[in-house]
Amino acid sequence: MLAFLLKRVGAAAVLIALVSFISFALTWITPGDPARAILGVSASEEQVAQKRIELGLDQDVLPAFWSWVTKAVTGDLGASWFTNQAVAGSIADRLPVTLSITIAAVLVAGVLGISLGLWAASRRGVVDSLIQPFAVLGFAIPNFIVAIVLLTVLALNLRLLPATGWVDFDDDPAAWGRSMVLPVIALAVAATAAVAQQTRNAAIETLQLDYVRTLRGRGLGAGSIYLKHVLRNSAPVALTVLSLQFIGLLSGAVVIEYMFALPGIGALTVGAATRGDQPVIQGAVITVVIAVVVVNLLMDLAYAWLNPKVRS
Template sequence: MFSFIARRVGAGAILLVAIALLSFLLLYADSASIARRLLGNGATDEVVARKTAELGLDQPVLVQVGQWASSAITGDLGRSWFSGELVSTSLAGRLGVTLSLVIGTTAVAVVVAVALGVVAARRRGWADTVIQFGVLLGFAVPGFLVALVLVLVFAVGLGWFTATGYVPPTASVSGWLASIALPVIALATGVIAAIAQQVRGSVIDALSRDYVRTLRARGLSSRSVIYKHVLRNAAGPGLAVVALQFVGLLGGAVIIEQIFALPGMGQLAVQATTQGDIPVVMGIVVVFAIIVVIINLLVDLAQAGLNPKVRMA
């Protein structure tokens, strides 16, 4: 098991380095025009050259990469070119908001999707048809449209929730839950559809296996067979889909945060990209890459725990 974990950690570290290096080269490739874009077309060549030297963009690319990497290892991702604030400080203040949305959405989606997938696989017939139709709607309706409908109905119409804003859990747990309830529901729609479809297919496949007939012949109840044996064997593909959806939610949260005016990473990413604040954009890419690597590692460990054959692969 230790060698399995070591291999996965090593692969994750290589992936993180590759993403960081490629992102740096892409973002800083045209370093000669960065200072010009920051100062405007009216700036003289002398002023542009001075700004380029101030930002360290006059040095060779490999030197810039080395300086950034040596600082990034210690947690220093540089400073914003516009606000002067440490990038790590900006990200720390917003990461909690995005993770609240993504983790909350994943938790809600997994619970609902597993229940729907199991019901559809067990009962088939009209129940399966209704669930499949709901899954199709979940795939077809975009999240931002669901968000707008939720705001109009539950925030503007009924007044049960606030349309915008975020309350930290440290200030009020109930206020925090109320502030993320509608965004989580909006994000969860498509995720539930994807996971439920995978769970349904995996459970149907598992129910057709010989071991299930053997367990039933031994007198085990259908509920026991499903929840103690079938779900365990069907969990592998489902975990893979959950990991993919979690990563996708990091990007999907950008639009939802804009709709609900949530001060998360998505809002910061839009602002930094619009301004051309490359250190902040680079910091966001690195943080998201770290999250993806961690999620993949956790899924691999879960897969290995469910299926010992995975550790041998």
């Protein structure tokens, strides 16, 4: 297990390094003049040239990337070119919002998706025929459409939940939970459909295996068969789907944060991209990449625990 863990950690480190360089290079060569944007049209060419030197824009991409890396490994992601705020501080303020709704959506999708998938596989018939259209609709309907429906029905018409805004957990736990409900549902619908569909298919295949039939023939209870055997064999498929959904949910959170006026990292990244604020963009990208890599590493470890053959 240790060798498996070291191999995965090494691969994760290489992935982070490659994505960091690619994203840095792409933002570095993007057309535009941040120095001119910062100083305005009234600034002289001499002032603009001096500003480029201050920002390091006079360097080639490799020296500039190395300068960024040597600081980033110590936790210094630089400062915004436009607001002069520390990038690490800005991300630290906003990341909990994005991670809260994303992780909550993954948990909801995991619990509901696996439950629905096992239910459909065990019952078949009417239950299965009802879950199949739900899975198709979940795939087909974009999360912003779900968000619009939720906002219209639950927030504006019924006034059951707040339409926009965010409350920190430390300020009011109950209000924090209420502010999360609609964004989490909007994100979780498609992920739940994906997990339910894949869990159903995996469970049906497992139920057809000889050892499961043998267990039934020996009189083992249905609950024990599903929980100890079918679920264990179907879990790796569900975990794989959840790890992929986490990546999609992080990207989908950008739209959801905008629609529900949430102060997350998505809104920060969009604003930075609009201005061409390279340090903020790079800091946000590397933060998201690390979050994705960590989640996938945890999924790999869980997969290896469930299926020892994977370790080799």
